[in-house]
Amino acid sequence: MNVFIIGIGLIGGSFAIDIKAAFDDAKIYGIDESEENLNKALDLGLIQYKSSLDKLEKADIVIVAIPVDATVQMLPVILDKINDDCLVFDVGSTKQKLCKTVSEHKKRRNYLAAHPIAGTEFSGPQAAIANLYRGKTNIICEVEKTAFKLQERGMEIFSRLGMRIRYMDSASHDKHIAYVSHLSHISSFMLGKTVIEKEKNERDIFDMAGSGFASTVRLAKSSPAMWAPIFKHNKENVIETLEEYIANLTQFKKLIEDDNFTEIYKEMQDTNHIKTILKGIS
Amino acid sequence: MNVFIIGIGLIGGSFAIDIKAAFDDAKIYGIDESEENLNKALDLGLIQYKSSLDKLEKADIVIVAIPVDATVQMLPVILDKINDDCLVFDVGSTKQKLCKTVSEHKKRRNYLAAHPIAGTEFSGPQAAIANLYRGKTNIICEVEKTAFKLQERGMEIFSRLGMRIRYMDSASHDKHIAYVSHLSHISSFMLGKTVIEKEKNERDIFDMAGSGFASTVRLAKSSPAMWAPIFKHNKENVIETLEEYIANLTQFKKLIEDDNFTEIYKEMQDTNHIKTILKGIS
Structure with a gap:
């Protein structure tokens, strides 16, 4: 399972640790605009490979863990690059603008809008920790717009990481x-x-x-x-x-x-x- | 050493635990307007004896750990009842009104205005914990108005409980x-x-x-x-x-x-x- 994480900070890095631990076949690829963060993430063992957007075609999962304004810019580009069987989810703290941005995208069904209510006041790859998501609520918006088998793939990850799922429309x-x-x-x-x-x-x-x-x-x-x-x-x-x-x-x-x-x-x-x-x- | 604690809640009770542990000869007497709290404090082992204001004459130390408005009412009464060699200190979060209230009292020299910056969001005798004061700042106001040997007695307690002392005027x-x-x-x-x-x-x-x-x-x-x-x-x-x-x-x-x-x-x-x-x- 090729997992691409875009933005290897506290949130992305903590996903990297737990997914690697929960899925034997997971290979974690990191993408980050900061080369320094990417090297740190490699040194810390959060990711196995440094990667880039032009490699997204081989991803099974893409996790977008960057600031919400950058996600709005990047998400359509990411959806353009992935293969038809790939699940993309983001983890941002706002959902309405994001859902609107990709509502007409031809790969909308590959995207799951998520918001794990988890974090600390720290940031960067060095802030990533194991089990950050255990027992925490993950809010999923407009789940019906995501392809069913990709919903299942997402839920399998969230479930193994110990998250509770709550469904909601993005405006609420x-x-x-x-x-x-x-x-x-x-x-x-x-x-x-x-x-x-x-x-x-x-x-x-x-x-x-x-x-x-x-x-x-x-x-x-x-x-x-x-x-x-x-x-x-x-x-x-x-x-x-x-x-x-x-x-x-x-x-x-x-x-x-x-x-x-x-x-x-x-x-x-x-x-x-x-x-x-x-x-x-x- | 007879230690009378007026108000056996989180703050008073935590003093009781640490003073008993730090002074072999300490006997802790509790006074509280709630008979229920007093019984709890006895059951929890915070105090050795239930007591009352008319027994204050035999106190070496009186700690006043009740709400600040009650302290303003009680402090002159307490000073009236103690012997000349007794130290009274309070632990309230405001100091100016209190210092003013007793400024002309004939036993002003027996009083030390203190404010240990310590606590939790819980209250009552069951909230009392050991080592609450270790490493915490204790603000002492108008120290020059307290008799020197009673200052020393207070400092010996604060020191054994691990507190850092900061001196300040009550307005500041x-x-x-x-x-x-x-x-x-x-x-x-x-x-x-x-x-x-x-x-x-x-x-x-x-x-x-x-x-x-x-x-x-x-x-x-x-x-x-x-x-x-x-x-x-x-x-x-x-x-x-x-x-x-x-x-x-x-x-x-x-x-x-x-x-x-x-x-x-x-x-x-x-x-x-x-x-x-x-x-x-x-």
Whole structure:
């Protein structure tokens, strides 16, 4: 089984490790615009061969793990190059623009739109880890547009990697993921920014930071190259979540200004309900 | 050494465990307005004796680990009851109002204003853990107002528990801690609220949440009984941090609306600097 992975970073590299372990006959070919990343991936044993787009014809599986704007550019080109029996799936955090881009492509049936909800705040081939996907949810959009036997091939991979599958239309995916993923990244980046700005005038305040702060700003370590295109693709939904978040913060500030600490207590108590919700999330 | 701990929850209980382990002669007495908590603390072995305020006269150390508004009420009463050689310290997340409250008390020299930057999102005696304070920063305010030999007694405890000491005036403490602690809690609570509100109309979106979301809303599990009084005590500083945070979020939203993704990239890249800052925080 020839597996071509385009973009050998945290996500692509972690697929490489687990697929190689789960399929005896898997040969992993890496494609990356950075020659340095490609060499690292080879040194780390993530891939067995460095490759390039003009070799895609011999692929059985192509995994596209590059920023979403690059995927929109590349996906039609990739579909043009593959053979009729090849499955291509991407792993991007937005799905609507991508599905639209290839909706009329003659090889649309070779493409599966996927979004594994997995990752860390690190990036690059050195960030790739085994079992990243075990127990995680993989959202598949518009599955009916993918050829059935290629769906099966995809599911076999996801299943052996231990993923749970959830089906969804791409518009709902983009709307919901804005809340549970894109907004958290912005809240974290802006929290980090607010405190960094303050530290310019008041030195050493980070010595006072504890594990709570670290947890809340963890996502502010994430890659801008990955995230700027996500916000661009999901502009309308992200703006909507930001407006609701800012409105809630503003109302909370008003409650403090008004000394309405009974209501503040109640707001926090209601939100404590998140404990139950988070139980299922590692 | 008779150690009285008022408030046997996560913070008080964790002090109980470590002090008992670090001092052979320590006897731990628990005081709590909840009889149920007190019994739990006894069953868990956190305390050796249940006690009450009228026994404080025999204390060598009193640790006040209750919400900050209750501490403001209780601290003068506690100081009235202790003997002249007893050290009282509190562990609250605001210090200015507390220091002001006892500034003219005739036993001001028996009080040490402390804030160990340690905790988890859990609460109650069952949340108490060993070594919670190891390697953590303990901020001491207005140390010069505490009798020298009682400072030494406090430092001996903090040192054996593995804490790093940082000295600060109480106004600076409250100002800075608003940024690195109080603001993160509000950002987390409001993020939780925003997503929970959304889920009322769009079911099952939490199935799509990953570890990044979990990390960012972790603090929204925190105790309202502890946090509402903190926001009340530190009202002006918290409002200031919230205004800056909301301004940064609003500006980020504007950049998305304007399709200025170059600047969005730059904002995130600048904030990535948080990586270096967080290295020292467990």
